[in-house]
Amino acid sequence: MIWKVLKNNIKPGQITGTFLGIMLGLTILMGALSFYIDVKPVFEDKESFWKDEYIIINKRIELTDTYAQLQNDNTEKPLFSKEDIEDLKKQPFVKDVAEFSGCSFMISASSAKDGPIAGFYSDLFFEAVPDEYIDVNYANWKWEENNEFVPAILPKAYLNLYNFGFAQSQNLPQVSEEGAGLVKFNIMIQGRGKKQKFETRIVGFSERINTILVPESFVKWGNENFGEEVSPRPGRLIIIAKDPSSPELFKYIEDHNYDLNKSELSNSKALAFLKIIITIVLIIGLVIILLAFSLMVISIQLLLHRNNENISKLGMLGYSLREISLPYQIMVIILFVVTFLTSLIPLSVFRNYYASNMILLGYEKFNHILFNVLAPGFGFITIIILLLMLMIRRSIMKIMKAG
Amino acid sequence: MEIKFSGVIPAPIPEKDILQSEIWGRDITFNAGEKTLIYADSGKGKTTFVNIIFGNRKDFTGDLFINGKNSKNLSLNDYSALHKNVLSIVPQGLLLFPELTAIENINIKNRIQNYQTAERISEMMEILGISGFENRKAGRMSFGQRQRVAIVRALCQSFEYILLDEAFSHLDSTNTQIAWDLIREEAGKQNAGIILTSLNKEFEKEMKKLHV
Numbered sequence: 001m002i003w004k005v006l007k008n009n010i011k012p013g014q015i016t017g018t019f020l021g022i023m024l025g026l027t028i029l030m031g032a033l034s035f036y037i038d039v040k041p042v043f044e045d046k047e048s049f050w051k052d053e054y055i056i057i058n059k060r061i062e063l064t065d066t067y068a069q070l071q072n073d074n075t076e077k078p079l080f081s082k083e084d085i086e087d088l089k090k091q092p093f094v095k096d097v098a099e100f101s102g103c104s105f106m107i108s109a110s111s112a113k114d115g116p117i118a119g120f121y122s123d124l125f126f127e128a129v130p131d132e133y134i135d136v137n138y139a140n141w142k143w144e145e146n147n148e149f150v151p152a153i154l155p156k157a158y159l160n161l162y163n164f165g166f167a168q169s170q171n172l173p174q175v176s177e178e179g180a181g182l183v184k185f186n187i188m189i190q191g192r193g194k195k196q197k198f199e200t201r202i203v204g205f206s207e208r209i210n211t212i213l214v215p216e217s218f219v220k221w222g223n224e225n226f227g228e229e230v231s232p233r234p235g236r237l238i239i240i241a242k243d244p245s246s247p248e249l250f251k252y253i254e255d256h257n258y259d260l261n262k263s264e265l266s267n268s269k270a271l272a273f274l275k276i277i278i279t280i281v282l283i284i285g286l287v288i289i290l291l292a293f294s295l296m297v298i299s300i301q302l303l304l305h306r307n308n309e310n311i312s313k314l315g316m317l318g319y320s321l322r323e324i325s326l327p328y329q330i331m332v333i334i335l336f337v338v339t340f341l342t343s344l345i346p347l348s349v350f351r352n353y354y355a356s357n358m359i360l361l362g363y364e365k366f367n368h369i370l371f372n373v374l375a376p377g378f379g380f381i382t383i384i385i386l387l388l389m390l391m392i393r394r395s396i397m398k399i400m401k402a403g
Numbered sequence: 404m405e406i407k408f409s410g411v412i413p414a415p416i417p418e419k420d421i422l423q424s425e426i427w428g429r430d431i432t433f434n435a436g437e438k439t440l441i442y443a444d445s446g447k448g449k450t451t452f453v454n455i456i457f458g459n460r461k462d463f464t465g466d467l468f469i470n471g472k473n474s475k476n477l478s479l480n481d482y483s484a485l486h487k488n489v490l491s492i493v494p495q496g497l498l499l500f501p502e503l504t505a506i507e508n509i510n511i512k513n514r515i516q517n518y519q520t521a522e523r524i525s526e527m528m529e530i531l532g533i534s535g536f537e538n539r540k541a542g543r544m545s546f547g548q549r550q551r552v553a554i555v556r557a558l559c560q561s562f563e564y565i566l567l568d569e570a571f572s573h574l575d576s577t578n579t580q581i582a583w584d585l586i587r588e589e590a591g592k593q594n595a596g597i598i599l600t601s602l603n604k605e606f607e608k609e610m611k612k613l614h615v
Contacts, residue, residue, distance in 0.1 A: 001511055005500050313498045316457075317512050318487030318560065321479055400479055403459035 003327045009306040014299040021292030026343040028285035031350050034373040036278045057258045058236045079233040093249045099234035100127045101219050104227035105191030127211045128219040143218040150198050153213040156205040191226030245272040304395045315400040325396050329389045340381050404563035406433040410465035413451045425613045441600045443615035449600040450495050453568045458482040491562035493570040497553040501542030505552045508541050513559035527555045547573040558589045567599040
């Protein structure tokens, strides 16, 4: 009944305009958000034992370095000095820096004669990083003096080299990652005229670290007892970046003539660009919503102003502020919930479009359908509804107080 | 219900009118169940007087006490509660909804408390001579007819005081008497007070009469 006198002067055109504006803004906002959430993992191939914010750098090796080193054994090698590391640590985008420690003794590995890969023999090198940077839960990622077993992490490329190069040409069986983990190798280290035998097993493969990693304690012990140098200068560093896609980081690396994994670089750069684009789209969506919101505020205030007289009359009859505000507030809630639900249609069309393309590219992680954007979208709408409800209440209060 | 004026002077009244007035600037109490006629020529502030009690006007100096409470301390919600079932009004401008029919205008008030039955409403309309106009839009009725719709509407709530602001101005003397009797009957049921404003002094004899 009271809606009959309050609904006067509602302009369907204004309602439709507001509806379309908010729907458009909401679709863009939630679309950009869902695209970002869905696409981000593509740029961040996760590895269980190597965190995303770790970046490995080395000094760029030039042709002149090779020449100089051939001429003179004592020439400056492209290794990191204490000053380099200190300077890096001072940079605002760097949380911490860790060193790769290398071995200054000789290592060779051979497969057990009775194992599946018989007759394998190779000279090797080991490197180590502080254990806390190896994010493995393998209880056996440790080595103590007198332990005969040394765990190792290998680059995945090595397994491919073996499977598609070595094994095929030597007529040896191909092995899977799990299979390779079961194979034991014998290791011989030598230096300062001494030799010692160890055993190793591969506990993991990594796509990102191009080295053979063993526990740091083993490298340290080896250098002390067999090495030519007790603590050789590091050739590679791990940077723990605050944001691995930050442009300042790349500029620093370029300026200092350092190198890092190129694919990692392009991924990080693409992610940085993606972030910029998504941010712009989010801002556009937000601006559209804010414009639609102001249109809504103005339309409602105009509506209340036009119904000024009827609102005062209801106040005279004894209707309370709450009773008079409620129909308008319900109108806003209905309008926004319908808008929200309607905007899910273009949103899911958009999502299906890029999801099908991404599935073609081999990414199939689309389990939580839209759910990750529903919550922020709904939260956003709720805030807008609450603001409008408050605005309605305040305007009506003003009208009623004026009598 | 008790309405007490204590030195109330509305903002726009000229000083010489205040000196002649029996209300402005004085201490007057309207007691429960009392019937009072407020009479004055046009422009002396009869409607202002009604609106000050009803809470529509707050531009006055001095104090107004409603049931002992200073009106300055009454909130919007307090006034809503008063309007709902304590203070009824037939405003001079009537304030009907022109887009609603006569019966809708009455029901929009009556539904708040469901105070009168549908039968009593049609009976009251019958008494006032406006039955048959139930479904006519208020905007299409004459002022005299609308005045009677507003009277019925004002009786569709419980009240301790009813304010009648020139409520019979467009009724002939016979119809005025009928309407007055009906209002007195409804007020009597609740032992409610009546304040009637009018241009002339000639009305019921036993009423308390005040000159604005």
